[in-house]
Amino acid sequence: MNKPPVTSKKIKTTKSLYTAWVSGFFFPLHEKFKKHTSVALRRQLEESQWWDNTRLRDFQLTKLRDFLMHAQAHVLYYRHLFLENKFDPADLRSLSDLALLPFLTKSVIRRNIRGLKSDNARYLAHYNTGGSSGEPLVFYIGKGRTSHDIAAKWRATRWWGVDIGDPEIVIWGSPIELGAQDRLRSLRDRIMRTRLLPAFEMSEQKIDGFLAEIRATRPKMLFGYPSALSHIARHAKIHGIRMDDLGIQVAFVTSERLYDDQREQISTVFNCPVANGYGGRDAGFIAHECPEGGMHISAEDIIVEIIDAQGNPLPPGESGEIVVTHLATHDFPFIRYKTGDMGILHDKPCACGRGLPLIREIQGRSTDFVVAQDGTVMHGLALIYILRDLPQIEAFKIVQESLNETRVYLVSKTSLDQLVRLQIEHAFKARLGQAVTIVIEQVAQIPAETSGKFRYVVSKVANR
Numbered sequence: 260m261n262k263p264p265v266t267s268k269k270i271k272t273t274k275s276l277y278t279a280w281v282s283g284f285f286f287p288l289h290e291k292f293k294k295h296t297s298v299a300l301r302r303q304l305e306e307s308q309w310w311d312n313t314r315l316r317d318f319q320l321t322k323l324r325d326f327l328m329h330a331q332a333h334v335l336y337y338r339h340l341f342l343e344n345k346f347d348p349a350d351l352r353s354l355s356d357l358a359l360l361p362f363l364t365k366s367v368i369r370r371n372i373r374g375l376k377s378d379n380a381r382y383l384a385h386y387n388t389g390g391s392s393g394e395p396l397v398f399y400i401g402k403g404r405t406s407h408d409i410a411a412k413w414r415a416t417r418w419w420g421v422d423i424g425d426p427e428i429v430i431w432g433s434p435i436e437l438g439a440q441d442r443l444r445s446l447r448d449r450i451m452r453t454r455l456l457p458a459f460e461m462s463e464q465k466i467d468g469f470l471a472e473i474r475a476t477r478p479k480m481l482f483g484y485p486s487a488l489s490h491i492a493r494h495a496k497i498h499g500i501r502m503d504d505l506g507i508q509v510a511f512v513t514s515e516r517l518y519d520d521q522r523e524q525i526s527t528v529f530n531c532p533v534a535n536g537y538g539g540r541d542a543g544f545i546a547h548e549c550p551e552g553g554m555h556i557s558a559e560d561i562i563v564e565i566i567d568a569q570g571n572p573l574p575p576g577e578s579g580e581i582v583v584t585h586l587a588t589h590d591f592p593f594i595r596y597k598t599g600d601m602g603i604l605h606d607k608p609c610a611c612g613r614g615l616p617l618i619r620e621i622q623g624r625s626t627d628f629v630v631a632q633d634g635t636v637m638h639g640l641a642l643i644y645i646l647r648d649l650p651q652i653e654a655f656k657i658v659q660e661s662l663n664e665t666r667v668y669l670v671s672k673t674s675l676d677q678l679v680r681l682q683i684e685h686a687f688k689a690r691l692g693q694a695v696t697i698v699i700e701q702v703a704q705i706p707a708e709t710s711g712k713f714r715y716v717v718s719k720v721a722n723r
C-alpha cells in the first residue's frame with residue numbers, strides 16, 4: 260500500500276465551538292427529523308472499530324443470519340431464490356456459507372426491481388446511477404442503508420480530525436446531488452459549512468473561481484473525485500497559485516481509482532494527506548483509508564468477497580472481482596452484489612490498531628482493463644504509463660474500441676510531430692499486438708463523462 264506523501268502526523272482534533280454545536284446538536288436533530296439513526300450508529304462504529312477479528316466476525320455472522328432471515332420473510336425474490344437453492348438462513352454456520360447463494364448482478368436487479376423490495380419497506384428512495392459506464396441502474400435505498408452510509412463516512416472523516424460542521428469543499432458532479440439542491444438544502448449546507456462546487460465543466464475560468472472559493476473558505480477537508488481534485492491542483496501549480504497555506508487537514512477522494520501521481524499532486528499542492536474512499540451509490544461505502552494508509556472495510560455492515568472469473572471466492576492476496584453483501588439493506592437487499600471492480604484483500608492488521616479488515620488494493624473497474632489481441636488482460640496502467648512519460652502531453656484518454664482498434668485522444672502543448680506519434684503507436688502495439696490499429700487524435704480538451712467523472716481508459720472489450 261502506498262503511503263501518502265504528506266504524512267498525517269499532525270492530525271489535530273481540536274474542535275471549534277461552532278463545529279461542536281453542529282456535530283453535537285444541529286446535525287443529530289437534522290438526522291432525527293429525517294428518521295436516520297446515523298448518530299447512534301456512528302457511536303457504535305467508533306467502538307466496534309477496535310474489536311479484534313474474531314469478535315468482528317462473530318458479530319458479522321449474527322447480523323448476516325438475521326439479515327438473510329429478514330430477506331426470506333419479507334423479500335419475494337429472495338424467498339424464491341432460497342427455496343430454489345435449498346438454502347435456509349437459520350442454518351447459517353459461517354460467513355463462507357454465503358458462497359451457497361448466487362450473485363446479484365445489475366441485470367438481475369433490472370429484471371426483479373419489484374421482487375427485490377421488502378414488503379415492509381417504508382420511505383424508500385429511488386436511485387439511478389446515471390450510467391456513466393454502460394446502462395444506468397435503478398434501485399432503492401431505505402433509511403437504514405442511508406444511516407449506515409452516513410455513519411461510516413462520518414467515522415472515517417473523524418479518523419482524520421474532521422467532524423461534521425467543519426468547513427468543507429465538495430467537488431462533485433453527480434446529477435443526483437445537484438438535482439436535489441433546493442433552498443432548504445442549501446440552507447442546511449450553509450449551516451453545516453459544506454460548499455458544493457460542480458465538477459461538470461472545468462474551464463480555466465471556472466477553476467480559477469474554484470481556487471478562489473477554496474482560499475476564501477479555508478476548508479478543513481476537500482472532498483471529490485481524484486481526477487477533479489488533481490485537475491484543480493495541477494492548474495494551481497501551473498499558474499503559481501499558492502494553496503499550501505490554508506490548513507487543510509485532508510483531501511478525501513472517492514468514486515474513481517486513485518492513481519499515485521494524482522495523490523502526489525493533490526497532496527503537494529494543498530499540503531495535506533489524501534485519503535481514499537472506496538464505494539458507490541449502489542454497493543455502499545465499502546472502505547475508507549485511515550491515517551496509517553490502511554483501506555478499512557466498514558465490516559460491521561459490509562461483507563466483502565473477492566471472486567475469480569468462475570465465481571469462486573479467493574483468499575487474501577489474490578486479485579479478483581469485489582463482491583459485496585450490505586447488511587443494512589433490509590429494504591432492498593444487496594446480497595453478493597457484483598461491483599464490477601477488481602481488488603485484493605489484505606490479511607495483515609493495520610498499524611493504527613483498528614480491527615476492521617483491509618482491502619490491499621483496489622484496481623479499478625473491470626473496464627479499466629484492456630485486452631491484448633492474444634487475449635492477455637492487463638490493467639490500463641500499462642498504456643497510461645506510455646503517455647505519462649511524454650512531457651508535452653497534458654491530458655489524454657484511451658478508448659479500446661475492439662481487439663483490433665484502440666483510439667488515443669491527446670491534449671498537447673504543441674502540435675504532435677510524426678516522431679511522437681510513431682513512438683506512441685510503437686509502444687501501444689508492443690502491448691496490444693502488432694496488428695492492432697492505433698488511431699491517435701489530437702484534441703483541444705478531453706470532456707468528462709456525463710457524471711462529471713473522468714476515466715483515463717475505457718475498454719469496450721474487457722467486460723467480465
Ligand SMILES: [Zn+2]
Nearest residue numbers: 549553609611
Ligand atoms: Zn488503520
